[in-house]
Amino acid sequence: MKFISQLDGYSGIIKARFSDFQVNEIDLNNEVAKLTDLSIPADFIKKEVQGNVGEVVNSPIDQIPQETWEAIRFMLESCEKNVVELDATNLTKEDRTKIHECVKKVFGKKIVANTGTVDGKKKMTFKKHDGKIVDHRFKWPEDKGEYVHFLVYKECLDTLEACLRIASCLRMPASSLNYAGVKDKRAKTTQWFSVKKVEPWKLIIKTKCLTNIRIGNIVFKKEPLKLGQLVGNKFRIALRNVTGKDDLVEKSLQSLAENGFINYYGLQRFGNDKEVPTFSVGVQLLLGNWKEACQIILKPTKSDHPDHDISKAKKMFFESGDASKALEQFNGNKDTCIEYLLLSGLSKGHSNDFVNALA
Known part of the structure; x- marks a missing residue:
């Protein structure tokens, strides 16, 4: 050495x-x-829009007829749960967006506007906010x-x-x-x-x-x-229980700064099994051997615990080659490990599509 x-x-x-x-x-x-x-x-x-309804008597935009605007204002002041409808057959998406923005600007959360089909016709409906219906639409700032x-x-x-x-x-x-x-x-x-x-x-x-x-x-x-x-x-690394003297430690740190060190690839690169030689997976990836890389990651090892989901899934895939059956072995580790994601990719696409499964 x-x-x-x-x-x-x-x-x-x-x-x-x-x-x-x-x-x-x-x-x-x-x-x-x-x-x-x-x-x-x-x-x-999120801010509450404060609209002074009383001051806006006339419809602010052409897309909302005056009679519709007055009906909305009357509905807001009424104790009854009325619904105001507006024929949207000839309105473009941009027109409807302008109407939504206008109503929200003037009435805030007091009025909830929706677009849907009523009796086969596209219509916009306006209702009083009852505390249950919430408008979650959000326009991304330009x-x-x-x-x-x-x-x-x-x-x-x-x-x-x-x-x-x-x-x-x-x-x-x-x-x-x-x-x-x-x-x-x-x-x-x-x-x-x-x-x-x-x-x-x-x-x-x-x-x-x-x-x-x-x-x-x-x-x-x-x-x-x-x-x-x-x-x-x-990197900020703490080294504990150091036995060397201060002068030796300083010189060794200077050597690290000048000459570097051999890097180590951890388990976060390829799977959860300590017996899997991660460099061998890397070699297969560099060679473009996608199938071999997947097989190394999913191969059962001696350290596999027989009761663990990952171990059961790897064993099932090794014996059957069926990614879907292997996925059925997972209960509590879904979406939280590389093995699950790899098997999921193989089950969604073609069973031999190892490239996309690794993506």
């Missing part, structure tokens, strides 16, 4: 605690990712990029699992979220994610239930984040 450094060796404990290993992504502008702002951008904070970029701070989770959990909170597929690179599991890490046209309050509020994930520093851009769009990562 040959060492990079000729200095005397000394011992120490690395990653004794997950907090001993901290990773911050460095973006293409050489800025280090640091979670500093957990607030919702001001433009996206001056904001449609891709929301945000920082994700996580603890003891790899990037894929964090992505799955965030997507679950937002009730959307994990494929809707983009990130530049994969970060370690047993660590404190901060990295950028992006998603298309998701209101920031949903990112902040709906993910609060995730105890080891925090989201913030929201910005808007015209393009999504893509894999590889980073310069690198900044």
